[in-house]
Amino acid sequence: MNKAKKLYLETFGCQMNVSDSEKIVTLMKGIGYQQTADPVEADLVLLNTCSIRATAEQRVYGHLGKFKSMKKHKPGLIIGVGGCVAQQEGERLLKKAPFVNLVFGTHNLHLLQKMVSGAEQGKQSIATDFLDDEKRFDLFPHAESEGGVSRFVTVMQGCDNFCAYCIVPHVRGREISRSADKVLEEVGALASAGVTEVTLLGQNVNSYGFNDPGAPDFADLLRMVARVEGIERLRFTTSHPKDISPRLIACFAEIGKLAPHIHLPAQSGSDAVLKQMNRGYTRAQYLDKVRALREACPEIQFTGDMIVGFPGEDEACFEQTMELIEEVRYADLFSFIYSARPGTKAAEFPDEVRRAEKQARLERLQAAQKKITLARNESFVGSVQRVLVEGPSSTGDALFGRTGGNRATVMNGDPALAGRLVEVRITQGLQTLLKGEVLDV
Ligand code: 5AD
Ligand code: SF4
Numbered sequence: 001m002n003k004a005k006k007l008y009l010e011t012f013g014c015q016m017n018v019s020d021s022e023k024i025v026t027l028m029k030g031i032g033y034q035q036t037a038d039p040v041e042a043d044l045v046l047l048n049t050c051s052i053r054a055t056a057e058q059r060v061y062g063h064l065g066k067f068k069s070m071k072k073h074k075p076g077l078i079i080g081v082g083g084c085v086a087q088q089e090g091e092r093l094l095k096k097a098p099f100v101n102l103v104f105g106t107h108n109l110h111l112l113q114k115m116v117s118g119a120e121q122g123k124q125s126i127a128t129d130f131l132d133d134e135k136r137f138d139l140f141p142h143a144e145s146e147g148g149v150s151r152f153v154t155v156m157q158g159c160d161n162f163c164a165y166c167i168v169p170h171v172r173g174r175e176i177s178r179s180a181d182k183v184l185e186e187v188g189a190l191a192s193a194g195v196t197e198v199t200l201l202g203q204n205v206n207s208y209g210f211n212d213p214g215a216p217d218f219a220d221l222l223r224m225v226a227r228v229e230g231i232e233r234l235r236f237t238t239s240h241p242k243d244i245s246p247r248l249i250a251c252f253a254e255i256g257k258l259a260p261h262i263h264l265p266a267q268s269g270s271d272a273v274l275k276q277m278n279r280g281y282t283r284a285q286y287l288d289k290v291r292a293l294r295e296a297c298p299e300i301q302f303t304g305d306m307i308v309g310f311p312g313e314d315e316a317c318f319e320q321t322m323e324l325i326e327e328v329r330y331a332d333l334f335s336f337i338y339s340a341r342p343g344t345k346a347a348e349f350p351d352e353v354r355r356a357e358k359q360a361r362l363e364r365l366q367a368a369q370k371k372i373t374l375a376r377n378e379s380f381v382g383s384v385q386r387v388l389v390e391g392p393s394s395t396g397d398a399l400f401g402r403t404g405g406n407r408a409t410v411m412n413g414d415p416a417l418a419g420r421l422v423e424v425r426i427t428q429g430l431q432t433l434l435k436g437e438v439l440d441v
Contacts, residue, residue: 007033008042012059013050015201015237016172017083019152021048023109024082031113039070044078044116049085051167053339060085061096068099078119080104082112084171088343090128100124106172107131130173132158137178147193149390149419153186154178155221156202161240163267164278164346165307165338168203177208180216180224191230196419197259197388200225200236206243219247226257232421233388233404237263242280244289252297260297261331261406264290265305269324270317273310278345283324290328301331301376301405308365309338309358311349318361325369331376331405333369337362370431377407377429384439385409387424389417403434413438 007028011021024046025035033044045067050056060081071077080102081093087105094100101119104112105128115125137154156177159169187198200221202208208218216224218236226234234257241264251258264286268274271282281289293300306321325333337358340347353361385403392415393400399413401424410433411424417438428435 004034005032005043006036006041007044007046008036008039009046009048010063011048012056013048013052013084015152015199016154016157016203017048017050019154019201020083020106020109024048024112027109027112028116031117033116039067042077044080045070046080046082049081049083051084051088051171051341053336054341055339057085064097064100068097071099078102078116080112080116080119082106082109084167087128087171088167090126094124094126102126103128105129107136110136132174132176134176134178136176137182147190147195149195149388150197150199151190151195152199152201153183153190154202155183155200155205155218155236156208159203160207161204161280162278162345164276164349165310165341165344167341167344170341170343172203175204175207175211177202177211177215180221183221184224184228187225187228187231191228194230194419196231196421197233197235198225198231200234202238204238204240204243205236206239206245206248217245217247219245219251222248222251222255222258226255231257233257233259235259235261235406239264240280241266241286241289244293246292249289249292249296252293252300259404259406260300261303261404262293262300263303263305264293266324266328267305267307268310268313268317269321270313271320273313273317276312276346276349277307277310283320287324287327299405301407302328303332303406304328304330304334306333306335306365307338308335308361309353311338311346311351311353313338313353313361322365322368325365325372329372329376330369331407332373333365335362335365335369374429374431377431377434379429380407380426380434381429383426385424385426385434385436386421387411387436387438388421389413389419391415391418399438408433409436410434411436411438 049060078101082104086103102115103126107130108127111127158173158175160175162169209215387401387409389399389401393410398410423439424436426434426436
């Protein structure tokens with residue numbers, strides 16, 4: 001009897017990797033591998049890696065060590081590394097970890113079936129060439145449309161911004177937008193499979209279509225996707241503040257299905273630091289965009305990313321970041337200590353901020369944001385929010401969903417409501433979630 005081969009896949013990092021991993025599962029199914037959650041069962045281990053910060057990269061090497069010892073007991077085990085570390089390290093990865101059978105970069109998923117089949121015959125392989133052409137979206141199957149409530153749809157990939165600290169343009173290559181027809185086709189298929197919400201995904205979705213002036217821009221795309229029947233709610237991520245256009249801002253006022261939430265990373269509140277970061281906007285310009293978005297959509301919720309300890313960030317610069325978060329009052333903020341990445345511009349800057357100082361700034365920022373988040377969550381108490389029910393809560397005795405503003409919400413209600421947008425009266429605002437009651441449906 002032919003026993004199904006088993007794939008153990010681990011995904012690190014951002015939503016783009018999660019999305020690539022869905023495709024990897026589909027591709028591996030095509031050559032006979034069933035996914036397993038238990039690494040001990042695996043015939044094939046694939047790591048889809050992230051290199052955004054040194055810590056993320058180190059984790060990959062840590063994990064590889066674990067699989068190296070597994071391979072001692074199971075010599076036939078195939079180990080593959082893909083994603084951003086694979087793209088960046090290439091040959092070096094095979095030198096550091098010779099027990100790895102295959103290394104596939106961010107543009108090379110279409111070669112994966114062949115590479116794994118080769119590894120089954122004992123061949124080691126590596127593929128990290130960039131493929132800067134829209135065809136790269138079509139070279140591999142879409143993730144199987146198993147439905148679900150909320151799904152991501154890639155609309156563009158890569159990044160041309162070269163923020164001084166960021167590895168993404170180096171490991172994901174140049175910006176490429178997917179044609180609107182292809183996006184609509186995928187959204188339509190998801191809607192037919194019962195999906196209620198889609199999140200349009202890209203490293204910088206606001207520059208969708210920039211490389212083709214005749215093509216629809218991101219605001220046009222949003223309007224088209226909003227017309228797809230069955231899709232009740234629409235989101236997008238990530239946005240670059242410099243590319244938020246008045247046309248896009250108008251979408252928040254005019255497209256009823258567009259959720260009132262935007263992830264709008266500022267990265268710093270200091271003009272001097274923003275300039276060194278090559279972000280292309282000032283603090284005042286950032287705040288102008290925030291104001292305009294709030295005017296177009298008063299209930300809009302902001303989330304953001306912030307880096308502390310960037311080279312040249314002195315105490316006064318950091319204070320400006322602290323002031324910015326008080327001014328914007330983010331619903332949530334992801335904050336990180338600056339990590340020098342090889343090959344980026346900022347890696348050449350003298351890294352003047354002491355480690356202990358960086359840590360202290362991060363802690364101050366996070367403590368201040370914690371209070372803002374709690375106050376924001378408490379401010380929803382008594383309001384009625386439209387929540388998309390995703391399924392049972394983690395404890396199993398309630399429902400979990402998200403408000404339009406993307407706040408996690410736990411509420412009582414019938415499990416059959418999964419996939420439905422319901423009205424929920426918020427009764428409690430906690431640090432990480434809201435609690436509420438479903439109103440009559
Ligand atoms: N060091 C620290 N944080 C970084 N980010 C990107 N590059 C770095 C780096 N070198 C953060 C940014 C970005 C988020 C995804 O990760 O805040 O928005
Ligand atoms: Fe990195 Fe800047 Fe591109 Fe975002 S916009 S992926 S931070 S280079």
